[in-house]
């Protein structure tokens with residue numbers, strides 16, 4: 001379960017943050033964080049690996065990358081989003097609400113536009129579930145449909 005997390009460093013001042021979460025500031029970890037900070041949408045393992053290679057040269061091997069992402073997710077520094085294509089995508093925890101749109105054709109994942117009413121609506125749902133004895137925790141909304149690109153091709 002991700003621990004509550006409040007502040008992300010403004011620039012690339014990750015080492016103290018990582019230490020606070022009991023993680024080592026390895027070059028692989030720092031590189032992955034750098035890649036995710038610049039990413040506009042959640043990325044798959046492969047996308048992270050490719051972006052890492054573009055920016056820093058040789059990327060960490062698959063196993064190392066999986067471990068880094070697992071540790072960052074466990075520490076609440078990054079979020080894992082499971083797509084309908086059964087692939088996980090990763091994003092920095094602060095890079096949005098976790099609410100996403102996923103295209104049913106190409107499985108592109110985009111952050112949802114900010115909606116000031118959404119947190120209140122989710123809180124209401126949480127309360128309604130609580131009355132049924134259900135304790136809801138993470139609340140990420142996923143809307144599915146056809147993205148602009150796929151919609152154009154279909155037309």
Ligand SMILES: [Zn+2]
Pocket residue numbers: 103104105106107108146147148149150151
């Ligand atoms: Zn699409």
